[in-house]
Amino acid sequence: MNLSRQVHRLLTFRNLRTRLTLLYMGLFGLALILSAIAVVTAVTNSARHMVRGEMTSAGAVYGQLWEARSSQLGQSARVLAGDHAFRQAVAANDAPAMRSALDDLRARQGLDGALVLGVDGHATPTGVTLDEAARTALFKGLESGGPESGVLTIGGQPFQVVAAPVDTPAPAGWVVFAERLDAAQMRNLEGLSPIPLSAAVVLNPVQASIGQPITVETGQGLSMQLAHPLPSFDPAAKTFLLLTSPLDRAMKPYESLFLWLAAIGAAGLALLMGGTWVLSRGLTQPITALDEAVHRLQQGEYVEAPVTSTDEIGRLAASFNAMVGDLRDREAKLTHMALHDQETGLPNRLSLERQAGGHTDAWVVLFGVDRFEVVRNAIGYDSMGRLLAVLGARLSALADGAPMARVGAGSLGLVIIARSKAEALEAAEHLAAAAQAPISVNGAPVDIALTAGVAGHGAAGSDLPSPVDRAAIALDQARASRQSAAAFDEVAYGDPAGNLSLISELMTALNNGEVSLAYQPKYDFRAQGVTGVEALMRWTHPRRGAVSPDLFIGMAEETGHIRPLTEWAIRRAIEDQKTLAAAGHVLTVSVNISGRLLSDESFADFAVEEVATSGADLCFEITETAVMGNPEMALRTIDRFADAGISVSLDDYGSGLSSLTYLKRIRADELKIDKSFILGLDDSARDGLLVKSTIDLAHGLGLKVTAEGVETPTALALLRGMGCDMAQGYLIGRPAPMAALLDRLAPAEGAKSAAV
Structure with a gap:
């Protein structure tokens, strides 16, 4: 019973120990979660700040490299464009001579392609072939006085293009060098960054923050991107260098830190749970013992709670024990009052009924003091109480110490064990006769005459009154027949309860025509x-x-x-x-x-x-x-x-x-x-x-x-x-x-x- 109640309390969090443990674990867990959130947020922000700075630096470095390469290629292009023999070849539109000079310089500079673009838009290429869109964009850009260095898309591939004018002495065209912006060149750029990133040249990107890194969702997850603008020969095609760095790769160096933090938090939570459980157990054990004592007290058991300390709980347990002692003493007094007559100190009617119990051989004998009111009026109420007490002690001694109870004003009763009604009646007559010796009250003898009534237990399910009530009726029957003792006569008693119910029906009977003359x-x-x-x-x-x-x-x-x-x-x-x-x-x-x-x-x-x-x-x-x-x-x-x-x-x-x-x-x-x-x-x-x-x-x-x-x-x-x-x-x-x-x-x- 106690185990099931403890399990029920544990499952429903009614157990104080469980609540304390869960409370401290919850608070500590909340603190760990908040700390972890703060650390992760700080680390993430720091990582993003670092990535942002590195990407900005990488964009600036690439800009410098672009300028340096453009300057180098421009210088070579201008040297070639100023060469007298080359100018004559351009002026004479000598394609083989122009290609020879271009190939020689392309080989020395490691260029992917070179060409001569005439003022009429005709191109003499080597190493690279311009498609119509690239030739048109390049010609319009140079003819309009646009940049001499920029990005040009040739055959769907971006190229870094540098041009220098050829004068003979009138403008005859441009010397154009082209270097492919392919994956190899991007990898070289990526290798210059201390953080993992990927670089690509794109046209008109969907998301771009020029000059400022932004966080976007890519195929690699959450990433940070930076779009660095590049000059272009086609004003309609904005070209950018797009740098992308996945944040998870930036956070990878911190994974070990997060694992250590998680391990430390779990260990701390386990230690806290164990410590809290031990602490709460020491705190709640006396409270649980006190609670169990209260429940047992509620069920009528007088138990004391153990006092294991001198703190508030210990003092509470001591006070409870003192209260239990007072309740035990008070109940004993109340029980004594409920089962004893206050005037004589003898057991009362309730006590006699309990003595009678359900034993089939138990017979209740009621002794009535004859002329009770006359004697009481003569000696007084107090003296009559003392007389009944003495008479009760005398009858108890004659009945081998059987407890004597005061049932009514002038009635005393006891329980005897007899095998038959005749044996019980004979014992009652003997006791009544033996107890009728005078009793001294206030120094004067008082003659006592007794009449006895005897009754046993009725049949199971009988509507007859209790044995004590039947003994009282037998006492009245004995007095009515002028006998010293009589047993309960059920026939003479009749059915008073049933007859009484008739009276409540009599008035209805008059109205219903049941009564007649x-x-x-x-x-x-x-x-x-x-x-x-x-x-x-x-x-x-x-x-x-x-x-x-x-x-x-x-x-x-x-x-x-x-x-x-x-x-x-x-x-x-x-x-x-x-x-x-x-x-x-x-x-x-x-x-x-x-x-x-x-x-x-x-x-x-x-x-x-x-x-x-x-x-x-x-x-x-x-x-x-x-x-x-x-x-x-x-x-x-x-x-x-x-x-x-x-x-x-x-x-x-x-x-x-x-x-x-x-x-x-x-x-x-x-x-x-x-x-x-x-x-x-x-x-x-x-x-x-x-x-x-x-x-x-x-x-x-x-x-x-x-x-x-x-x-x-x-x-x-x-x-x-x-x-x-x-x-x-x-x-x-x-x-x-x-x-x-x-x-x-x-x-x-x-x-x-x-x-x-």
Whole structure:
């Protein structure tokens, strides 16, 4: 991993050592390049300057040689032209004599050719033959008084020509000497120059700088040329001596210098690279080590960077190490705080959950201090913290040193290893009993009673809470069943999460028509028929099917959804009562009212207004215990119902702690005896006595009596004999939807009348 990261940094130039080496190599290489450019430029300029000077000198030397040769040839030509015999031969136009004299002089002077040009343009040549163009150009040039020395092109070849007039005594013509300007003569000229150059006589050159060398591109590469003007007998044909010197030949003596400079530069660059690499390595190694330490610290490892020097990097590494030490100490403190209770110093819930882990034989035991709030209020919060610390140490000692954790205000927990639930429960009971000895706090003994809850790990993928949460639930279950210890009961726990989700769906269910009312008939003994029905809520869930009313109504009361649910039931009951009346059945409809709504004045306003507006005949069934929560407010609300013409029925009478005081104060119209007494009428004379006395008491208070849970003809007959007013139960009729109630209402009345 580290190697791959180093390679990646090297390839992407993220490595400091690489960047330093490349930086210094780049700077040094740039300096070498600039130096080389400067040297090459200086040498090239010097070479060009030297070539320019040498070419200028060569042009001047050739000019002097031209003049000297022209003077020499001119002198010979004038001597011959002044010879008496030669003049007579010219005057007599004696060609053989003229050729003989010309050949003799040409041989002595080493000339390529000589001739006599008459004033009539006729030429008598020897050694060279003039073509028509050359003869015409020469004649015009001499006749017009032009130069007596110059260049003449004969047969495409340039010649240096010198002429001298022949007078007899009148002008008779000219003696002309011609010397070929060929390659041999140019090589002689080239040999006079200290630099390599080539010379040629050219006519009308394309590029020429008269008297000044210029740089041009030639077949030999970049070269320097100088055009030296030469006199010509033809004014239209400008003649020049063209000197050319290739610059690469001029630079050849400096090649060894350039090679040495390149070798020195490469060696210097290599030495610099090696030195820089070594220097940067010594500089970056502690930085790399520090960087690696930072990365490992980022991953949670507490490592220190090596301190190898006392400079800035060394001091930085020392500071980093000090910071790592502080972080390690701080994390240890934070971890201790996160895993321990601050009040008692014991491990906390998180620590206990970690101890539980995933071991299948691990069982969480939670010990709850009974009457915790009473004890805490008696000895104070600080003393209670010390008491729990002592109790935790005692339980830990009894459990062979197992760590004890504080889970809640009055709960301590530990993890034990057991092969079965029974073994874990037995160990919990033993520990709870052994730890209940008094604990001395502030010099006074405090009695401690403990209740234990035990829970193990759930099945894989289970939605049950954690073992600690299940142990807390088991503790509550043990206290509810008045046991010293209990294991988690999954059946009794049920599905709170799923049930809680039902409440969020309940309001939607009202709008979607999933909630309905079922009506259970109430049989009137005196009228010998059904005179009323009780509206019971039903919820058919699209996925769960029928949901128990005890479940969703109880949760609706806890979450505050009971009011919209009850308001919907009242409106629905009023509409259904109208449907019954239209079918010829005038019945009183009873609706159950939660005790939580008796202290809600706005609900009372709603109920009174709905009944007054519709003229409905409703009866509100209220449990006696609902009045006990806020009796004054509840009694005022009941009085408002009574004043509005709404009947009030005391439901489930006898199921709780019935109070004659509240029974006397409540303006009720009906008392409903709980079905727990009615179901035992067939077998229990004691239940019959209680029912009979309740009926007599209610009648004495001016209340009608309805018996719930009537399921046998015997019970119905006994109630009739006791003077009960109405009966309700499966014998009379099960709860049914409105349509089913309408279908069987009339036949049911006839059947009950026959039964009575």
